[in-house]
Amino acid sequence: MEIVLWVLLGIVVLLLLFYVFTYNGLVRLRNQVKNAWAQIDVQLKRRYDLIPNLMETVKGYMVHERETLEAVTNARNLAQKISDSGAAARSKAEGELSSALTRLLAVAENYPDLKANQNFLALQEELASTENKISFSRQFYNDSVLNYNNKIQMFPSNIVAGMSGFKTGEFFEVTAANEREAPKVSFS
Amino acid sequence: MWEQIRSNQIRSAVLVIGMGALLFVIGYFLGLYFFDSGIGGLLIAIALWLIMTLVAYFQGDSILLASAGAKKIKHDDHPRLYNIVEEMRIASGLPKTPDIYIIDDPSLNAFATGRDPNKAAVAITSGLLQQLNRDELQGVMAHEISHIKNRDVLLMAMTSVLLGAIVMLSWYGSRIMIFGGGSRRNSSSGGPAQVIIMIVSLLLMILAPIFAQLIYFAISRKREYLADASAAMYTRYPEGLASALEKLGASSGQLKSANQATAPMYIVNPFRKKGRAATDLSSTHPPISERVRILRAMGGGASYIDYEKAYKQVHKGKGSVIPASAMSLAGDSSQTVSRASTADDPGRLERTRETSDAMWKLSDYKTIECPCGTKLRIPPHFSEKSIQCPHCGQKHML
Structure with missing residues (x-):
């Protein structure tokens, strides 16, 4: 009789331990997803900050490209303005900013003086790297969401997730069709 | 990715305990032989190990960096290198960008150090920095960051300390026993128990260092494969690391500041000889040609699963390098991440100039x-x- 009691107690303890570990694991993954999202944000803001510098450097050389320059500035301002709204709208605005930047840098090819400018060269590296960082932070975010969703949907952790109300995360998709090639910031 | 880290921690715990047991057994028998007290020998072994571990834990990375003559850089000293490390930090999800060092040495190598991801550093020789284009440099840095992320650095530091303690005890013990250990033999009559203790101690002292070294090398090689697999996953571009490894393999210059104990920290064995491709047991690194072949066999994928497949393909279905718990991770395997094109990448001459400018400035x-x-x-x-x-x-x- 006593043995049965102990066995039952043991099972309860094991179940509790399983619940605690799984719950903590889920929280850790959810925090990783949140943190990864914040990382994307950091890099997008960094791009907003770089663009005025780029404009300042470029405008003296590219006097005949007013339209291209304005397109970048407008895209930047729009993206920054709606940076608090939903992921879908934001992703679209960022995609447009990327393509505007690509156009500008493609046009810069025609200005050898500009390409010899130290400031511009440094900015070029920073912009290319920021584009990479945006891609990599998005990659890490999507990987994190995938791991988190797997954990939520797979047995047996899905029981704990269902009991404690963990919800699957959303992937950060690229909406603008041309965004995929956009970070190819080629200058030569 | 914490599941992968946890499986590493379990494995490293087993390894460290195994080597620790070996050390303590040696200490015990040496104590028994020399001063008739196994506990005394055990205490000496523990003290030796503790001191070495504390030094390695708190000073290991600075000793390694200082002995290599590494110089710490800021963003403006070498923006491209700094940015690449930051990109890989983001891709791997490390909490903090590691300190970045350049070693002024024409040989080609790189290493990672630091006891935890918050106190980590990566170092690269100026020779390698000049050789690699952006994608290749990214591959190398991804490999180093994986060592930090997978906690290989601490594992290798701790095991190399144990290995060092075992080698040291055995070396001195056997020398004293063979050439000068008269004291013990004179004081006792030397019964059969004494002979057995002597034989066991001698055997231990001969076999333990070899055994410890083999464990150490085997583990170290496995960490290299795992770091390659992680690098492919972070960059989503295995070709970058593959082509960098090819450049590394073509050179045979040895790094002046490296030694046997620090060898596993480097991306390729700093003592490599040109053209050597044999997988002998006494190497800390798998042969470069093989690592390149695996990376190239990943066939458009970049996940752990693709790496494991490629590894099996190269080894004709034998062996496994990725812990099962890590296999489920990061399923988006396609090499889709957009990257800055290499067209605007500075050429060889420019890179040399840039690196030498950085070195003068440093x-x-x-x-x-x-x-x-x-x-x-x-x-x-x-x-x-x-x-x-x-x-x-x-x-x-x-």
Whole structure:
């Protein structure tokens, strides 16, 4: 009789331990997803900050490209303005900013003086790297969401997730069709 | 990715405990032989190990960096290198960008150090920095960051300390026993128990270092494969690392500041000989040609699963390098991440110039660019107020 009691107690303890570990694991993954999202944000803001510098450097050389320059500035301002709204709208605005930047840098090819400018060269590296960082932070975010969703949907952790109300995360998709090639910031 | 780290921690715990047991057994038998007290020998072994571990834990990375003559850089010293490390930090999800060091050495190598991801550093030789284009540099840095992320650095430091303690005890113990250990033999009559203890101690002292070294090398090689797999996953571009490894494999220059104990920290074995491809047991690194072949066999994928498949393909279905718990991670396997094109990548000459500029700057030299195209390097203790360009004769104020 006593043995049965102990066995039952043991099972309860094991179940509790399983619940605690799984719950903590889920929280850790959810925090990783949140943190990864914040990382994307950091890099997008960094791009907003770089663009005025780029404009300042470029405008003296590219006097005949007013339209291209304005397109970048407008895209930047729009993206920054709606940076608090939903992921879908934001992703679209960022995609447009990327393509505007690509156009500008493609046009810069025609200005050898500009390409010899130290400031511009440094900015070029920073912009290319920021584009990479945006891609990599998005990659890490999507990987994190995938791991988190797997954990939520797979047995047996899905029981704990269902009991404690963990919800699957959303992937950060690229909406603008041309965004995929956009970070190819080629200058030569 | 914490599941993968946890499986590493379990494995490293087993490894460290196994080697620790070996060390303590040696200590026990040496104590039994020399002062008739196994506990005394055990205490000596523990004290030796504790001291070495504490030094390695708190000073290991600074000793390694200082002995390599590594110089820490800031963003402006070498923006491309700094940015690439930051990109890989983001891709791997490390909490903090590791410190970045350049070693002024023409040989080609790189390593990672630091006891935890918050106190980590990566170092690269100036020779390698000049050789690699952006994608290749990214691959190498991804490999180093994986060592930090997978906690290989601490594992290798701790096991190399144990290995060192075992080797040290055995070396001194056997020398004293064979050449000078008269004291014990005179004081006792030398019964059969004494003979057995002597034989066991001798055997231990011969076999333990070899055994410890083999465990150490086997583990170290496995960490290299895992770091390659992680690098492919972070960059989503295995070709970058593959082509960098090819460049590394083509050179045979040995790194002056490396030694046997620090060898596993480097991306390729710093003592490699040109053309050596054999997988002998006594190497800390798998052969480069094989690592390149695996990376190239990943066939458009970049996940752990693709790496494991490629590994099996190269090894004809045998063996496994990725812990099962890590296999479920990061399923988006396609090499889709957009990257800055290599078209705008500075060429070999530019990279050499850039690196040498960085090295002069890190040595506190000032650089003045004369309009005639000459670069004047001003040493840190130069006291004159102006300097004349030796090429065109123009005076520059300092």
